[in-house]
Amino acid sequence: MKLLQSLDSVDLEELRKLFSQDWPKYCTEVFCLNFFIDLLKKHPNTRNVKAYTIKDQELGLFLILDRYQLFVGCLESENSQLLLEQALRQLDWSRGLQCSSMRSRYLNAAAQVVQEKQLPIDFRHISNLYHLKQEDALYLTTDPPIGFYLKTLDIENAQLIDDMWQWSHPGSLYYIQRQISMCPSVGLYQEETHELVAWCFRSQDGFLAALHVKEFYQRRGFGILVARELARRVAQLGQDVTAEVYAYNKASVSLFNKLGFQVIDQCHWLSTKPTIENVSWPDACVYVNRENVK
Incomplete structure (x- = not known):
């Protein structure tokens, strides 16, 4: 089994080059890498932000943990889902993780790992990905x-x-x-x-x-x-500009349609509950059951 390896901002810059080659297919992955490259350069000691990969230059896989949020990227290939599952299995899910804004191509891998580990699900959401050149x-x-x-x-x-x-x-x-x-x-x-x-x-x-x-x-x-x-x-x-909108939010759908945005994919949110007690973060973030958030 290939083990996870840590990434720094220089490594993330190399990954960004790979994802930038097929635009706008991987636009969200590039924007995600942009942010964390800047964050780690300006604030290298930021707490609770970690980046990982399984070394395979063709797949360009990354997992970025930002406190409880998990951001995923992987270039599509015949082996990408198996490798992504392998990477996700190695994460510590005990404090609960929120797979955030996952493109449709990553959902099956994440759902498979959650099912295998029998993790309690907090919530699952689907939104439309809007894009404007x-x-x-x-x-x-x-x-x-x-x-x-x-x-x-x-x-x-x-x-x-x-x-x-x-x-x-x-x-x-x-x-x-x-x-x-x-x-x-x-x-x-x-x-x-x-x-x-x-x-x-x-x-x-x-x-x-x-x-x-x-x-x-x-x-x-x-x-x-x-x-x-x-x-x-x-x-x-x-x-380019992107936005996430739930299909039921008619006001936001109308707003972004008027601005000329086009739906190019769906994004999935998959959040798991902690399996240990008293989960908290040094920056005061504590677990909240999102089903109770109005």
Whole structure:
């Protein structure tokens, strides 16, 4: 059996070259590698972030653990699923892992390992992967209405965003603070009071994430305004733009359709519960049963 080996930022850069060759098939893998390369270069001692591979240059396999989140990448071949299963079996699943935004091609391998290990499942979700070419996103225009302005989110805004986030849980404030400091983000502010009324930032794997408009300001086009501005900013970095949307979320589906995004795949979320007691992380992240999160 081939054993897992640790990766550093230099190793991840080599993997990024492999995944960049077939664009946009592996766009989410490239965006994920982009983020963790930058994170490990700027903050090499970041706690609870580990990257692994099974050495096979043709397959370019990687597993990245970001606290409880697991990000997966592997170039498709006849042996890719078997090798991915072999790699996933070697991880420590006892604290619970959340396979995040897995492309459809990885689902069977992850599900097989979860079944073999008889791991209790917390939740399973499916979302549509929306994609917009860089050249199209560059033509997006943003004109905030009178009395409002757009700018990059401040770290001080993280607490408000966490308080209003659907998936808020102990430890998510750290995540939001980190994403604001590391990635492009956009907030819409009221000019007189500087109140933050709508926002969006980029997740580890490149998606436009946590798009939200305060209830008092809804149905005024503010959601599409901040999404359009963030998409434009990502395009200005020379990158295509991606987003995850649940099919049942008609408002978000309509929003990204209007912006010209196209569905190119599905993403799967598969989260397992801890099999040990008193699971916690040094950054205060504790296990939360997502079925109880409203």
